[in-house]
Amino acid sequence: MSAGPAGPVDGAEGDDTEGDDGWEPLQYHLNVDGTRRVVSGARLEESLLTVLRERLGVTSVKDACEQGRCGACSVLLDDRLVTACTVLAADAVDARVLTVAGLGASGPAARIQAAFLAHGAVQCGFCTPGLVVAVTDLLGRRPAAGEQEIREALAGNICRCTGYGRILAAVRDVQAGRAPGGSGAPGGSGANRTNGVGGA
Amino acid sequence: MTGRAGVVGGNRGVGSSELRPDGAAKVGGAFAYAGDLRVPGMLHARTLRSPHPRARIGRVDTAAARRLAGVLAVVTAADVPGVATYGLISADQPVFAATEARYAGEPVAAVAAVDAATARRALAAIRVAYEPLPPLVDPGLAAEPGAELVHPDGNIYREITLTHGNPSAEGPVAVEDSYFVGMQDQAFLAPEAALVVPAADGGLDLRLATQWLHSDREQIAACLGLPESLVRLELAGVGGAFGGREDVTLQIHGALLALATGRPVRIAYDRVESFLGHPHRHPARMWFRHTATAAGDLVSVHARILMDGGAYTSSSPAVLANAVTHAAGPYRVPNAQLDGTVVRTNNPPCGAMRGFGVPQVAFGHEAQMDRLADLLGLHPVALRTRNALRPGDVLPTGQILGAPLPAREAIEAVAARPLPPPLTAAAPETALPGGRATAATHSRVRRGIGFALGYKNLLFSEGFDDASTARARLALDSDGVPFGTVHSACSEVGQGFVTVAGQIARTELGVERIELLPADTGIGSAGSTSASRQTWMSGGAVHGACVAVVDRLLARVARSLGLPPEVVESPRRSLVIDGGEIIGTETGTRLPLAEALADGGPVEAEYTFHHRRTTALDARGQGDPHVAFAAAAHRAVVDVDLDLGLVRVVAMALAQDCGTVINPLSLRGQVEGGTAQGLGLAVMEELVTVGGVVTNPTLHDYLLPTAADVPALDFVALTYPQPGAPYGVKGVGEAPTCTATAAVVAAIRDAVGRDLRRVPVRPVDLVDLSALADPAGR
Numbered sequence: 001m002s003a004g005p006a007g008p009v010d011g012a013e014g015d016d017t018e019g020d021d022g023w024e025p026l027q028y029h030l031n032v033d034g035t036r037r038v039v040s041g042a043r044l045e046e047s048l049l050t051v052l053r054e055r056l057g058v059t060s061v062k063d064a065c066e067q068g069r070c071g072a073c074s075v076l077l078d079d080r081l082v083t084a085c086t087v088l089a090a091d092a093v094d095a096r097v098l099t100v101a102g103l104g105a106s107g108p109a110a111r112i113q114a115a116f117l118a119h120g121a122v123q124c125g126f127c128t129p130g131l132v133v134a135v136t137d138l139l140g141r142r143p144a145a146g147e148q149e150i151r152e153a154l155a156g157n158i159c160r161c162t163g164y165g166r167i168l169a170a171v172r173d174v175q176a177g178r179a180p181g182g183s184g185a186p187g188g189s190g191a192n193r194t195n196g197v198g199g200a
Numbered sequence: 201m202t203g204r205a206g207v208v209g210g211n212r213g214v215g216s217s218e219l220r221p222d223g224a225a226k227v228g229g230a231f232a233y234a235g236d237l238r239v240p241g242m243l244h245a246r247t248l249r250s251p252h253p254r255a256r257i258g259r260v261d262t263a264a265a266r267r268l269a270g271v272l273a274v275v276t277a278a279d280v281p282g283v284a285t286y287g288l289i290s291a292d293q294p295v296f297a298a299t300e301a302r303y304a305g306e307p308v309a310a311v312a313a314v315d316a317a318t319a320r321r322a323l324a325a326i327r328v329a330y331e332p333l334p335p336l337v338d339p340g341l342a343a344e345p346g347a348e349l350v351h352p353d354g355n356i357y358r359e360i361t362l363t364h365g366n367p368s369a370e371g372p373v374a375v376e377d378s379y380f381v382g383m384q385d386q387a388f389l390a391p392e393a394a395l396v397v398p399a400a401d402g403g404l405d406l407r408l409a410t411q412w413l414h415s416d417r418e419q420i421a422a423c424l425g426l427p428e429s430l431v432r433l434e435l436a437g438v439g440g441a442f443g444g445r446e447d448v449t450l451q452i453h454g455a456l457l458a459l460a461t462g463r464p465v466r467i468a469y470d471r472v473e474s475f476l477g478h479p480h481r482h483p484a485r486m487w488f489r490h491t492a493t494a495a496g497d498l499v500s501v502h503a504r505i506l507m508d509g510g511a512y513t514s515s516s517p518a519v520l521a522n523a524v525t526h527a528a529g530p531y532r533v534p535n536a537q538l539d540g541t542v543v544r545t546n547n548p549p550c551g552a553m554r555g556f557g558v559p560q561v562a563f564g565h566e567a568q569m570d571r572l573a574d575l576l577g578l579h580p581v582a583l584r585t586r587n588a589l590r591p592g593d594v595l596p597t598g599q600i601l602g603a604p605l606p607a608r609e610a611i612e613a614v615a616a617r618p619l620p621p622p623l624t625a626a627a628p629e630t631a632l633p634g635g636r637a638t639a640a641t642h643s644r645v646r647r648g649i650g651f652a653l654g655y656k657n658l659l660f661s662e663g664f665d666d667a668s669t670a671r672a673r674l675a676l677d678s679d680g681v682p683f684g685t686v687h688s689a690c691s692e693v694g695q696g697f698v699t700v701a702g703q704i705a706r707t708e709l710g711v712e713r714i715e716l717l718p719a720d721t722g723i724g725s726a727g728s729t730s731a732s733r734q735t736w737m738s739g740g741a742v743h744g745a746c747v748a749v750v751d752r753l754l755a756r757v758a759r760s761l762g763l764p765p766e767v768v769e770s771p772r773r774s775l776v777i778d779g780g781e782i783i784g785t786e787t788g789t790r791l792p793l794a795e796a797l798a799d800g801g802p803v804e805a806e807y808t809f810h811h812r813r814t815t816a817l818d819a820r821g822q823g824d825p826h827v828a829f830a831a832a833a834h835r836a837v838v839d840v841d842l843d844l845g846l847v848r849v850v851a852m853a854l855a856q857d858c859g860t861v862i863n864p865l866s867l868r869g870q871v872e873g874g875t876a877q878g879l880g881l882a883v884m885e886e887l888v889t890v891g892g893v894v895t896n897p898t899l900h901d902y903l904l905p906t907a908a909d910v911p912a913l914d915f916v917a918l919t920y921p922q923p924g925a926p927y928g929v930k931g932v933g934e935a936p937t938c939t940a941t942a943a944v945v946a947a948i949r950d951a952v953g954r955d956l957r958r959v960p961v962r963p964v965d966l967v968d969l970s971a972l973a974d975p976a977g978r
Contacts, residue, residue, distance in 0.1 A: 043317070054316070059236035060229025062439075064389050065471045065899040072389060100229040113227040117219055120865040123873065124694025125226030126389040126439030132227060148630045155906040158899065160389050160440050161694045162869055163876030164907040 028093050032058060033102025044090055048082075048097070049073045051089035060101045060129050064158075071157030074130035075099050081137040083156075100129035109136045111177065115170035123161035131157045135171055143175065213707035214927055217865035220699050221716065222692075233437035234409035235393035235468050242395070243272055243312040245457050245467035246319040247450065248326055249476060250301035250308055253337065253546040253892025254350075257299055258329030260309060265325040270318040273460040274326065276309045280456065282425030286448055288415065288551070292353055293512035295423050295452050301330070302350060302511035303548050304893040305476030312457040312465050335546035335892040339485065339508040342543040350511065350544045357509045357542045358517040360524045362821025364596040365535035371491035371499030375571040379488070379564040380958040382886035383508075384481035386553050387904055388693075390439020392449050392477060393468035396458040403430025404455050409438040411445040411691050414725035423452045424459065431455075435719040441693035442877070443552030444478040446730055447514050475897035479514045479551030480887055482507040482542065484523065484560040490568045496576050498534075498587050501568075501596075503527040505540035505561065507550070514551030516542045521662060521817065521825065522557035525597050529565035530607040530655035530831055531587040536596040538821065546892045552730055554877060555656065558938045562654040563959055566942035570650075570949065580946070581615045584608075584653045584833075598822040601829070604920035606857050610833035611653045613855035613916045620837055620851040623647060633841040633848040635908060640841035647850070648840065650946025653833045654939040655857075657826040658931045659733045659811050666733065667810045669724030670701075670741035672749045674709055674793075675802035682780070682793045683713040684746070690719055690726035690738040695933060696866040697734050701742045703862055704926070708746035710777035710793065724808065732830065732931020735862060736922075737809055743926040744807030750777060753803045757782055757796050761789070812924055828922060831857040832935035834875070834943035840951040845963030847883050847948055852940065853914040859922040859930030868915060871936045876910045878940025882948075884909075886960050 027040045030051070037056050049066070052058040052075075061084055062072035068086035075084045076098040103109030112135050115121070122128050131154065138145060138153045145153065150171050151164075159167060212218045225231035250257075262274040277284065277298035284298065285291045297306045309326055313319040336342050342355045349355055394408035403426060410416050413433045421428040438445070454467035469477050489502040505523050509516035524540040555562075573583040588611060589595075591603035623631075629639035660666035670688040677683050684705045692698045698716055705714045719726070726738045754771035761784075767774045776783050782791045797803070815823040837851040852875055861867050884903040888895045896902050921928025941959055949956050952966055 057238065059232070059238075062233075062390070063235065063470075064391065064439075067471075067898055067900045069899040070389065070904075100227075116227050117223040120217075120219075120869045122220060122223050122226050123696065123869055124389065124438060124440040125222070125231055126233060126694075128226050129229040148628060151907045152630055152636065155908040158389065158904050158906060160387055160442070160877075160904065161873045163872035163874075163905075163913065164910050165872040165913055166865075166869055167907065168912070 026090065028090060030089065030092060030097060031095065032056065032097045033099055039089065042089065046089050047085050048087040048089045048092050049084035052084060058099060061099050062126055062129060064126065071134060072127055072130045074133040074157060076133060076137060081134060100132050103133065103136055108139060111174050112136055112170070115173045119166045119170040119173060121162060121166040121170040127157060127159040131159065131167060139174060212703065212712065214703050214862050216703065217863055218699055218703050220696060221702060222698060231437050233390050233393070233439050234395070234407065235390060237395040237407055237436055237466065239395065239397065239464045242464035242466050243314065243457065243461060244316040244319050245310055245312045245454055245465050246316070246323050247307050247453055247473065248309040248323045250297060250306045250330070251304060252301055252330055252332045253304040253335035254333045255301045255330040256333060257297055257301060257308065258331065261327040262309060264327070265311060265322040268318065268322050268325060270314040271311060271322045272314070272463065273312045273457050274309060274322065275456045275460060279460070280423055283422045286419040286423055286452065287513050288447055288515050289517055290513040292351065302546055305548060306511065307453065310453040310457060312461055337545050337547050337889070337892040339506055339543045339545055342545045343506060343541050350546055355544045357513055357544060358520045359541045360520060360539065360817065360821055362524055362536065362538040362596055364533070364598070367500065367502065367535055367537035369500050369535040371493050373494060373572065373575055374489060374491040375568055375575060376489040377568070377571070377957060379486045379567060381484045381560040381563055382958065382960055383483045383550065383889070384553060384881045384885050385475060385887050385902060386442035386444030386478070387902065388440030388442055388444055391469040391471055391474040394451055394454050395464060395466050396454040397464045398458045398462050401430060403432065404458060406433045406451065406455065407436040408433065408451060409436055409445060411441045411693060411730055412728035413689050413691065413719060413721050415728065416448055416451055417721050419448045420451050420455055424455055433721045435691055438691060438693040441729060442554045443556065443730060445693070446552040446728055447479050449477045471899055472897045475887065475894060475902065476548070479510065479549040481553035482509060482516070482519055482550040482557065482560065486561065486564040488564050488568045490572050492572055492576065496578050496583050496586050498531055500535040501528040501533045502537045503539065507540065507542040508545055508547055509542045510545060510547045510549035512549045514549050516550065519551070519557040522657060523561050524821065525825060526558045526655065527561045527565065528596050529562065529569070530589045530653055532589055532593050533596060538596055547889055548894060554874065555934050555937045556731065558654065558656050559878065559881065559941055562652065562938045563942045563945065566652040566946060570946055580651050581611055584611045584651065588653065597817065597825055599824045599826060604857065604922065605655065605829055605831050606918045606920060607653060607655060607831040609918055610831050610855040610857060611651065613918070614833040614835045614853045615651065617835065617853040617914050623839055633839050633846040634844060638844060638846065640844065640846065644842045645839050646842055646951040648838050648947040648949065648951025650836050650943050650948070650950050651833065652939040652942035652946060654935065654942065655829045655831045656732065656935045656938050657829055659731055659736060659827040661814055661825045661827070663814055663816045665810055666727040666737065667808050668726040668737040668741040669806060669808045670738060670745045671723055671804065671806045672705060672709065672742065672745035673802055673804040674711070674749050674753060674797060676794060676797050680794055680798070681713070682711045682797055683715065684709040684711050685715045685717060686742055687717040687723050688719060688726050688738050688742060689721065689723050690734050691729040692719065693729050695729065695734065695870065696863065697738060699866055700735050700739055700862050704739055704742045705746050708743060708750060732934045735929050736925045736931055737811065739862070739929060740809035740926040741807055744809055745805050748805035748807055749803050752805060753796060754782065756800050757791060760799065828930070830930045830932065830935045832939045834936070834939040836943040836947040838944060838947040838951055840948055840966060842952065843967065845966035847961065849879055849909065849911055849944055851911050851914065854936055855916040855918060856932065856935055857930060858917045858919055858932050859925065860928035861917060861919055862927065862929060867917065867932055870932045871915055872913045874933055874936035875913055875940045876905050878937045879910060879944055880905045881959055882941040882944035883960050
């Protein structure tokens with residue numbers, strides 16, 4: 001075995017050494033789940049996903065494709081649903097980043113999480129944090145979304161285990177629980193409603 | 201089945217829809233997957249892979265990489281201290297390619313550096329002298345006598361010739377055709393990852409995502425030249441598997457780097473590496489000839505199956521055995537000649553994926569059954585019910601089919617389900633093939649309905665004793681409340697074993713609180729989380745261990761109560777645990793469980809569960825190779841855009857032979873997920889290779905079914921108890937994956953009237969482009 005020359009041995013996650021390409025390490029702040037976090041030694045081209053996971057240790061945001069195709073790293077950026085892997089971290093400096101952990105222990109996200117559990121919408125669970133963020137976003141904007149609209153809205157979040165049936169059941173359950181006092185009864189919003197609440 | 205019927209409220213034992221114990225951590229993002237593990241001072245590892253499907257390797261110059269600041273170690277084939285190769289069945293896969301790379305993506309070197317960016321730069325600094333050679337990528341050519349050898353062990357992994365009855369017998373009605381199945385990937389969502397920590401005793405502690413801890417340990421230890429006792433594995437959070445984590449991928453590389461540096465090493469793949477790093481589902485070329493009587497009774501089935509195993513063995517021999525022995529489907533076939541070959545090529549290695557050789561042949565035999573029905577003027581369901589296997593029938597291997605196997609009931613049940621309403625002009629564009637972006641014109645959409653019936657073997661076959669060991673313990677917690685502890689090395693990959701194990705322990709130990717210890721190599725093997733086997737095998741081990749604990753406790757109580765020796769011998773005849781008490785069934789005496797445990801101390805037992813013995817196949821493909829089977833039938837309804845060749849799967853119905861149901865909610869999750877993966881193979885999932893090089897190793901180009909692609913599943917569970925299994929369970933994960941593909945393609949055929957002989961079905965298979973090329977047609 002060939003051990004190399006000793007480098008900066010105790011380099012933690014964020015302590016990237018300056019490379020041959022002469023890049024300038026950046027320092028900036030991110031507002032993550034309501035907390036101001038310092039990012040240092042970062043490279044400009046790093047995605048929000050990379051900075052969250054590898055520099056700030058926010059591992060609840062999952063890393064599965066790095067192309068914006070699977071939705072596992074879904075977060076809210078100033079209340080907009082984004083895939084953290086396709087946003088430059090440096091572009092998020094003045095924004096509020098909300099991950100699944102920052103959605104709150106009560107309120108809509110907690111109801112969504114409880115429904116995911118109760119309906120068996122979680123198997124391996126790797127897609128779940130991103131899906132909880134995406135469903136929170138969807139039901140915040142379109143509380144009475146119909147089946148087809150829900151399916152289209154969640155099509156950016158890949159789940160390989162469940163076949164989506166239990167996820168859809170969980171979303172409908174949250175909608176049903178919200179309907180009595182909610183802003184719109186299911187089907188009342190002009191959405192492409194094709195199936196009744198509580199089906200399947 | 202919708203879930204909770206028959207379950208007493210508050211019951212958290214067997215038969216309840218108990219929720220996952222890891223669920224709260226998973227929905228909140230706190231659950232630690234292998235890729236989330238971090239320890240202070242750890243290094244980051246990356247793997248260098250051959251870009252060539254076949255190349256002679258000269259010098260591997262790592263000097264420049266080693267000189268980079270922050271690079272701690274570079275390892276190549278020269279640095280493997282133990283056996284240079286590994287593998288599940290045959291150790292023919294090099295830890296690193298030494299003199300020849302045999303597939304594009306084969307590891308050549310690995311580096312450990314202080315961070316991932318430095319590790320990436322180090323890879324770029326390694327100079328490998330490749331001499332590219334013409335790759336052998338056509339499995340047909342690889343199988344030919346005199347073909348150039350891809351590997352010194354030869355190009356044939358296995359060849360099976362199965363002769364049943366009189367293969368020359370022929371019915372008056374015959375259908376014959378060839379079929380192709382493309383390379384599917386497991387595409388579990390969490391890419392491979394492990395954290396390897398060197399220990400003071402010269403050994404290693406690995407925390408990783410895998411399907412089979414003990415198999416990994418055996419292979420890692422052999423390549424490191426260490427005794428297995430010094431290689432300790434603990435399961436980290438696993439983000440899906442589906443067969444793709446049965447083989448060793450990054451484990452040995454990470455271990456070598458940890459030993460070389462004396463530092464913890466995090467080794468992890470990104471999506472591209474994941475696609476290149478693990479074996480895939482075997483592509484298959486298949487020819488079938490079915491003959492039948494004019495009334496529609498099958499007379500003979502002939503099949504020739506050629507599977508591409510890629511560059512290294514993985515589980516190819518076992519996959520082929522499954523394909524060949526299931527090639528006639530779940531039908532009574534008096535005469536058969538079923539031949540198969542799995543070959544070595546310079547394509548990516550193929551191995552285990554959900555269904556394990558059966559989805560391929562199910563696509564073929566079900567296409568044949570539809571053509572036969574068409575020729576005979578029978579409904580596809582009628583032909584299947586007429587020929588469906590019944591317990592007691594002789595399978596092509598000579599094996600007598602055991603009970604239960606409700607194949608006929610499954611296809612009848614699925615055919616009886618209500619159909620979705622027809623497509624109307626009022627349907628929104630999102631309900632049409634192509635969706636919002638490329639929605640079809642209503643008048644150019646055709647609907648089709650297709651059926652498929654299949655069966656899948658359960659547990660390991662051909663004489664393999666894939667036993668599972670578990671340990672259980674009853675003790676008092678610090679508050680004096682009895683609780684149970686269960687220890688098993690079963691890999692929880694998402695399927696819900698942790699839930700099932702708790703339910704079984706709760707039922708058998710009679711206590712509410714069960715703690716499941718981490719799965720690790722501190723206990724005997726649980727076998728692989730594959731082959732639909734863990735609820736049966738490790739569920740059986742947990743059941744056996746818990747039963748033994750209760751037996752010991754009751755015997756102890758019987759002794760202390762001064763009961764006669766015959767009661768001490770078989771205490772369950774006179775004592776039961778119920779509601780936290782030990783109750784004398786005849787005497788009516790009641791002893792709190794807590795008191796019994798306080799008096800005599802905790803009770804512990806270990807149990808190893810074995811399934812019934814099976815046998816290998818003989819030279820004519822005869823034997824008793826499979827422990828048991830599960831049947832499944834799907835009906836698919838599709839809409840097809842005749843102009844763009846786009847398919848929308850409108851509805852799926854499934855009837856499945858499930859055995860006793862331990863957890864209705866988990867069962868539903870398994871069959872819905874299995875159906876979705878079969879749907880994916882039918883219409884979108886294919887890892888495409890050109891000259892041996894994968895051209896789409898990303899989730900941008902390898903398409904997975906989304907929520908907009910997978911319809912709700914109308915599910916009927918057939919719940920006949922399986923003899924020999926704890927509570928009468930059957931494995932449920934694989935059967936639906938075997939039939940979904942065939943049913944969806946049958947529905948597309950029904951819609952468009954074309955022979956579709958390959959999956960996935962592509963738009964170009966559905967649209968006649970020649971009309972576009974004809975100037976007169978414009």
